[in-house]
Amino acid sequence: MRVVNIYPAQVEQQIAALEAAAAVAVIGVEDARWGEVPRAVILVREGHELPQDQVLRHLDCKLARDKVPKSVVFVQSVPRTASGKIRKPDLRRQSA
Numbered sequence: 196m197r198v199v200n201i202y203p204a205q206v207e208q209q210i211a212a213l214e215a216a217a218a219v220a221v222i223g224v225e226d227a228r229w230g231e232v233p234r235a236v237i238l239v240r241e242g243h244e245l246p247q248d249q250v251l252r253h254l255d256c257k258l259a260r261d262k263v264p265k266s267v268v269f270v271q272s273v274p275r276t277a278s279g280k281i282r283k284p285d286l287r288r289q290s291a
Contacts, residue, residue, distance in 0.1 A: 199261045199262070201221075201233050201261070201262050203220070203221035203222070203233070205258070205262070206221045206233060206235065206254070206258065206262055206263075206264065207219045207220065207221050207235075209253070209254055209257045209258060210235055210237065210250060210253070210254070212253075213245065213249075213250065213253060214240070214243065215239055215240050215243035215244065215245035216237055216238070216239065216240065216245060217238045217239060217240040217241075218237070218238040218273045218281065219235065219236070219237050219238075220235075220236045220273065220281045220283055220286055221233050221234070221235050221236070221264060222234050222236060222283050222286050222287050223287075224265075224266070224287070226265070232264075232265040232266075233262070233263075233264040233265060234264055234265065234266045234267070234268060235250065235264040235266070235267045235268070236268050236270055236273070236286050237250065237267060237268070237269050237270070238269075238270055238271075238272065238273050239269055245269070247267045247269075250267050251263060251264075251267065270286075270289075273286070274286065274289075
């Protein structure tokens with residue numbers, strides 16, 4: 196098995212460049228073959244649409260194939276800390 200280091204911030208930055216993305220987090224989810232794969236969790240800006248295939252096409256030309264999330268989940272809200280940072284542990288529990 197080949198190990199690839201994926202830095203969530205790099206993927207999040209690329210998705211956040213999409214006008215329709217209000218908030219973005221990339222988390223790791225278990226995978227039978229790879230151990231863990233990236234999943235993008237996106238809050239879509241009100242009044243916008245952001246289909247999954249648009250996100251993946253956008254990333255496909257910006258990132259190495261190994262870094263493109265294997266799944267995209269759209270949420271209605273994002274858990275945040277008191278300082279406004281996204282609570283990724285809560286997102287992992289929600290999408291398990």
